[in-house]
Amino acid sequence: MPHEIIFRTGGFMRDSWRLLPHLVSEGARIVGWSCVFGLRRALPGGPGDAELLRGYLLRLGPLYVKAGQVLGTQSGVLAGDTVEQFRSFFSDLPPMRRDQLRATLKRSGEGLFADFDEEPIAVGSVAQVHTARLVDGRRVAVKVVKTGVRERLAAASLILDALIRGAGLLVPAVRHYDLAGHFAALRPLLTGQCDLLAEQARQEAVAENFRNHPYVRVPRTIPAACREDLLVMEYVRGVPGQDPGRAGHRREDLAARLLDAFNTMVYFHGLFHVDPHPGNFLFEPGGRIVLLDFGLVGRLSEDDKWNLSSFYFACVRQEWERAADRFTTTFAQHPDRARGSGEYHAELTGILRRHFTTETGHWSTMSFLDEASRLLRRHGSLISTRFSLLALSTLTGEGFLSQVDPQLDIWRNGRKFTDRFSPYLSDDLRDTFERELRDRTPITGAARRDAARYLVAPTHFDRFVLPAAYPIVVAKASGSRLTDLDGNEYVDLSGGFGPHLLGYGHPVPAAAIRRAVDSGGVNALGSPAELTLARTLTAAFPATLAVLANSGTEAVQMAVRMARAHTGRQRVAKFEGHYHGFSDQGMVSSWFRYRGEANAPSPVANSAGAQHSVVDQTLVLQYGLDESLHRITDAAGDLACVIVEPMPSVTGGFDAGFLRRLAATCRAHGVLLVFDEVVTGFRVTYGGVQHLAGVTPDLTCLGKIIGGGLPCGAVVGRPDVVGVARSSGDPFLDVHSRAFVGGTMSGNSITAAAGAAVLGHLRDHPGIYTGLERKTAWLVGELRSHVAALGLSCEISGQRSLLGITFDYARPKLIRDRLAGSHTKANIALACYMRKHGVYLPELHTLMIGDAHTDADLELVGRAFAQSLAEMTQAGFFSFESTPPVPARSAP
Incomplete structure (x- = not known):
């Protein structure tokens, strides 16, 4: 504590010498007007306390006027007549002298304005606002810092800081409330109000956050006309x-x-x-x-x-x-x-x-x-x-x-x-949907409740963090349709979270699976199906070797281990908001919780039980920002690899230029680049996003589609890197220099047969991808037209069979901002409303269509979406008024 006081006192003294004339002036002002205030208060028949205090604060200067403005809002703390006195702070503050205004304009506004109205339209404690017209004819509002305010704020804040610290030594309540600490947090902002270039940047940041908001507007600034003591913005x-x-x-x-x-x-x-x-x-x-x-x-x-x-x-x-x-x-x-x-x-x-x-x-x-x-x-x-x-x-x-x-x-x-x-349904909404669904799905509901006695299913029944409100139990799946236990049929927009590009029960993988089962279904032994699948994969990614796994999560774990073994380095870099499976590494800063600055995120676990050392050693980057490339360069000596979703599932798009710069940076520093194409591999095109972007990573992780609907994963990549998983023939050398990535079920003949059959079908029928592009574009346009017709804040995105629906006015660039502010309740409710109209979509998840979806299916989806939006609008989901929305009751 003594050292802290000495340090702060040293800072006080340094500031004091610089501001000595202003400190003397402010000190004299405080003492003088305090005496006047005391005398006037003691005189009989003088003004009331509120009027006296207002005049006192007004004469002490901008820092104290700010306190008066706060007091002017506190009708619950001060008496009504007192509050009225302080409310006049908002409109009756004195402007600076005209000669001071002209001097500021001559110094900072030379050549900016065709005309300038010297009568202010608003006067604050620090600055005043005028209307003007730029030389290009635009009418603008101009904020001008009052002359002398900078010095007065700095001096007054320094004196007040010293007074509070001194009072803290004498008055226990000041210490107990840590008023010195609270004022220390406020002081930099109070004294920094006079830098209008900094304010312009803040205003633009807030304006960007509220862009497209239905009822909040922030005037846009004109950066080229702004100066340290002039802020020029659109006139409103x-x-x-x-x-x-x-x-x-x-x-x-x-x-x-x-x-x-x-x-x-x-x-x-x-x-x-x-x-x-x-x-x-x-x-x-x-x-x-x-x-x-x-x-x-x-x-x-x-x-x-x-x-x-x-x-x-x-x-x-x-x-x-x-x-x-x-x-x-x-x-x-x-x-x-x-x-x-x-x-x-x-x-x-x-x-x-x-x-x-x-x-x-x-x-x-x-x-x-x-x-x-x-x-x-x-x-x-x-x-x-x-x-x-x-x-x-x-x-x-x-x-x-x-x-x-x-x-x-x-x-x-x-x-x-x-x-x-909230990701949870409110009580009123839950009651409504309970009534809606009780009659439609009694058997499904009973099965779901019974399952809670013996099953934990984190992907569907007990979905982690973002619970499914009413998960279905599927009795039959065929083509693009699902049928639940109660016989209700739905057009499916989940695609099993990715694998079913051809649709459910497609004859090509079904026939391959039957043949493989008839042949005995082997695992932990080689089979022709395993060889065919590996050959097909490496043909899709030339000059590579393949190693098979049982899931996308396993593929990522294998790739990371091979990268460490190949480079001899330990650290891994990944991107914020990118999910690479449920491993400790894969979930770091993945999809719900984030930490640190946007351009330099810090790692944070997204699950209890994650190993802290793994989380803490992960370098977290931001997709699309060149600052990430600089951070890779700085950490390159310790980095084994950088893993990235080249087309993040949350955003549904990819930045080819950034991916090329990322590849070049990694290559320059001997850091391996790993693409996680578990979702996008063989979905967006034959192979994956890397073929669209023109970028070849060192390793590619695959899953979902390559199993033909059965559990499967794979890593394909440079032979010298994947080859580190192949035995050297020397057991002593293997332990020290080879990466073990084996699995009993990896490459089993049934899964491999199904996967090889599906990939062969996709390879031989390239028109499937053309059709998916057409269907996706049509569906996105159809859904957008219904949103526009109702004037709703809803973002519909999609390309190459992947779609997203988000009720949000904002269009943020970063994943951390995309997930914050989304109208979660509306997204959850949409899934329930759509189900009434014969469409199944997973709440809060990427939507997927496949080759089995017909034009009639998509038209049904469009009609269901329009009907659902109309019902949700009637129920008040998109109202921002004071009365909470009550969901409308509609017949099943």
Whole structure:
């Protein structure tokens, strides 16, 4: 502690010398106006305390005005007349002098504007906004930093920091609340508000996050015209946030939309407005919300978002023991100190239960955190400063919401937000579908319930993380159709997650399997079928050897081991969001949880039981970013291989240019490049994506289709690399220099016969791939037309038999952002609605079509999709208003 104080004092002194004249001026201002405030307050018949305090803060400068703006939102904390005094901070702040404005324009805006209105349309504590016209004729809004504000903010923040630290030595409450730590988190942002180039970058980032949003708009900036003290952006008209009654939209709906926008910024974007007071919002006709002023923007890490979401998710489900533990993990500075007390845990669950149930009608985050922080303090801990900015944002935002709609039930609408993005069906939706499906699938439902007594099926009945709401039990599968135990028939869009490109029960693999069974079905021994399959694979990938496995997961494990054996290096690099099977390595940062910066991710396990050393040693990259190539170069000395899905299943597209640069980088540093084409191999074209991209990896992992519907995997690649799995003939040499990748069932004659037959059929009938391209393009266009007709935020993507449907307004580039913010509830519900209309699609999974799908099948899918969207719209799934959607009851 003493060293920390000395270090901070040293920093204080360095800043003090630089800002000495401003510190003297600010100090004198504080002392002088404090005396005036005290004298005026003591005089009888003077102005009230609220008016005095407003004037006092106004004269102290921009840092204190910011405090007044926060106070102006706190109708639940301050008396009504007091709040009204502070609300005038939003509209009645004084502008800078005209000569100062002209000097700034001459210095920074020379030649930018054809005309400039010197009368500001808005004045803030740090800057003011004007309208202008650029030389190219565009009308713009121009934000201009007030003269002298930079120095005043820096000096005032330095003085306030010193005062808080000094008070901490004398006042226990200051220490207990760690006000110094919280202010330290805020101070860089407060003093950095004057850099409008940095603000321009923040504004563009937020605008990109909300691009295509149905009711949130962020003015686009004009980067070429922006300067450090000038921010030029498109001009937007609207009703000021202080006057929501003039917006022409129900106040309760405006408040619900504002809350939804706040939650979206925090939990999905991790980039949120720290200062959401009314002066930073406009309302456009139709209830559209315009976000303004990004001088204060907070960021949350992937871990922060995960921890916050997991805490509130437990509260929504009223799992108080779990919620208490997650609260401590998320918010406590010293979680182990608090956890050591049983009394603490019991008290915390009581606080959570009360605030998240009985007091939700007048929810206050400040009240909740105040009570929780006092509990933590009694048990030797503090509220973490990691969320200081979020706490300020929430404090201000909830005050603004209460002004827009004093009756807003923040918690109820927050639950609606959670419900929309939860992978679990809400109670009302579950009840509806229980009624819908009970009569249609009684036998299937009974079989599913019975299976829970003796089977764990993580892929379908008990799907990991993203549970299947109503998994079916298939009695028969033929061509493109599935029939469940109750006799209901569906057009299938799952394709068995990949293998059934030709359809179910296709005569070619069926005949091959019968012949293989009649021949005895051998394994752990060579057979003609094994030789034929290996020969067919290596013909599809010239100049390669093949080694067979039992699944795609095994193929990946084999490839990684061979790469390590060949290079003598240990580390493996993979890409964020790419799934390579259920091995510890394959699931690192794979498809649900992420960590670290977007351009330099950190590894994180996606399953309990993963070996920490394997996870921690994995280098995680970002697909499509050249920063990933630099990181490979830096780590090349330790890297055995880089494994990648060349066409990630989640995105359904590939970047040929990036794949070529990736291959060149790996080749230059002796790092092996491994393509995981378990899904795309022989599906997108004969062979795989590498033939479309023109890139030849060192190793290719295959599975699914190459087994003809039976379990199979393979690695094909450079003979010198795959050859490391072949015995040297010397047992002592084998142990030290050869990679063992054998399996009893690998290359068994039945699977090999089926796979060889399917690959031979695909090779001899190239028109299958042409047909799949045509069918995919038609279906994507058909589904998009129904989305457009209803004006919904839904992304339909697809090519070469792979399709994706995502209810999301955003079009993010990174997988971590694609999975955050998707309307999960709608995606799950769509699967249930489609089933009523004779189509089976797996919830939250890539959709697949095959050669067996006829044009009539796809037309049926299109009609079912249109009907489902219409019913979901009627049920309120796509409403963002304050009333939660109640699913419509429709006949089976």
